[in-house]
Amino acid sequence: MTRYLFRRCLWMLVTVAFVSVINFLVIFMLPINPIDAIAGDKATPAVMAAIEKYYGLDRPIYVQYGLYVWHALHGDFGVSYQTSQPVAAEIAQRFPATAELAAAAFVLTLVLGLGAGLAGGFRPGGGADGTLTVSTLVFNSLPTFWLGTVLLYVFGFKLQLLPLGGYGEGLHLRHLLLPALTLALTEQALYARLLRAQMFEVRHEDYVRTAWAKGLSRRVVYVRHVVRNALLPVVTFAGVNVANLLSGLILIETVFGWPGLGLLTYQSLTSFDVPVIMGTALLSAVLVVLSNLGVDLVYMVLDPRVTYQ
């Protein structure tokens, strides 16, 4: 197990390093000059040359990459071209808002999605199942930015029950509700469909028939055999989902003016703030590999047959 973890961590490092190289290359292959974004429309060639030199952008790409890695290993992810603040500080400042939204959205998603999935999975073809299938299809098809805008319009503007976006102050549950709900409504559909489909499949497995044959109660058969096994792919999905949520929700955060990593990513992309783009992409990579590791470990708990060596 320890060896396994060690090997996994090593591969995680390789993956992250690989992502950083790809990011660096992609950014440099784009027909965009970051100096334009830094200097603005009115800078003269002399100013642009000075800025290029200041940021070391006149050096060969491998030197730039080498320096980036060297500094990153020392905890220095560069300085934002736009705000002149350290990238690590920018990310640290935005992460709590995203984590908060991600946590709220994730809990809501699980409650709604697993609830709907279970309801449908228990009695496929029933009335509840039909309604839920249609509603999940609808919510799954709605773009989040559209749903978010509509919810803002209805609950914020027309009914005036909730604030018109923003982060608010203090315990800002009212600000959190709409963006979290928007995400949950669209995401839950995937969980519901996945769980329902898995339950449908698992119900016909041999071990479930055996469980029935043993004379186990319906509750025990479902809880211990059907749902537990049907949850395995759901866990995989949830792991990736959490990583995505934590690395920032560009559309939702932009629609609701939520000052998290998604908004930071969006702003850094539109202003071509390379150090911030690199930083947020690297963070996403780290979160994805960590969540994958987490998923694998949770598998061991859910399915005793799974062992790692």
Add this chain to the structure above:
Amino acid sequence: MAAILTAALLAGAAGGYGLQPRALGAGARTAVFRMDLQQEPPSMDPQGTTLPEALLLMTSMFDGLLTYEVDRMVVAPNLASSYSWSPDGKVLTVHLKPGIRFSNGDPVTSADVKYSVVRNLQPVTKSAYESAYDDIIGAKDYFDGKVTDVSGIETPDAQTIVFHLNEPEGYFLNILALMSSFVSDHAAPSAGDVTKMARNPMGTGAFKVESWQANVSMMLARNPFYNRAPRPQITRIEITFGPTQQTQLEAFQRGEVEAVWGLGPLDPALYLQVLNNPGLKRNYVYSDSPWPYFIPLNPDLVPAFKDVRVCQAMHYAVDKEYVVRKGLNGRGTIFAGAIPPGIPGYDPAVKPYAFDLAKAKQLLAEAGWAKGFDAEFIERPGDEQVPVIVQQQLARVGVRLTIKKVTFAQWFAMRRAHQVQMTDAGWLMDYPDAQDYLYYLLDSHSPFNAYGYRNPQFDALVEQADAMTNQPERIKLYQQADAMAIHDAPWIFMYNQRTDALYQPWVQPRSVNVLLNPVLGFLWTTARVESH
């Protein structure tokens, strides 16, 4: 504080409005100016940014030596009490008003002025306006790192600053009114550190930062040391960062913000909503900004444009009124040349080229291009309507435009590499002086003339005018140069774009001249937010 909270809670119980965290209860709202900005300005360093969001806020916190008279484009003293030129026009002596303090209480001295101006010449500041200070003696050497001091800026005593120029410069006073000449406290703890200055502005303006929650909100309170007239009427400015323009419009309708600014023209979709809503339309205010839009005709890349008659034909072929009506929903003003209305030198008697298809065809035929020609039009990102209309209009005289879509960065790069045949270019005024348009856009020595116009006579006139200090004579030369450009037609001179905004009925005065670069500051000292 408890009283305010109680009031807010009571108001919340009474109606939806008070539930909002930024509402302070009916009475307390008077004199507070609330607004939303979609994006937090990345920096509050006057020398380090040129973004309109930053400008909007910094004009409440900073002043320069000079500014402009309200609603007029005439330079006026601000932190300066007086200034005088040497007879040869090369030395400018400025005296500071006595008793002015920064919002931390530090007195303003000539050292602060020199420090602030010199910051533009330090590459680490990334000032976009470095070249504006090039004519100060020693500035270029300092920028290049050859010397450690700018010898052309002297501070003989705490109240006096002397600028020595290489050549006379008729527009130099405007440079001292630019945002990049705003004065920061050189003794503040953040001074000299670009990272800290971006977040810790320290100026002499009527307001100062009371609190700043990154990416969430910023609260500005009155600067207790502000002692000049007019004294500000508003007590606080509250800015919320994040809401999209659509959400800002909804907040406006709910009475939660005092104004919605487009920071330029309001978003077209938003403007349509305003037009179709009588309640909003009543609160719509605008002014014509001296921000000209034009379509360059590059003779280096399209042979047909080497012939003046072809360029003139392009003017006759485009129905600019139709473009403004259909492409901009009427939000534009057509004028003849490169000096826009409002700028000294603009002459309303000079009429723009009329829309005359027959004349256009005739000129093309005379030039030997009766069958037309092909050209590539690089579309400026975000401007989808105007290029298509122009494409349709020019097709009627046989000119076949291929519209190419690019990103902003590509657009910049192509322009810099002089690879643009035609595009919809614009110019945001730096200062209200004809030099800012004629030299920068059309003089062949300007780094911003990217579209191949070269006329030695034009250059000579403009450069002669640039170096003159007798303003009426100067303006005459610029008008002659402008007439020359109108004749040569190196661009299709299109229109001036509008600056517009929504102001609540309880905000006075309802002027939007506020986005006219340095004049913006006047809003913060004259605006009143009445009880509502």
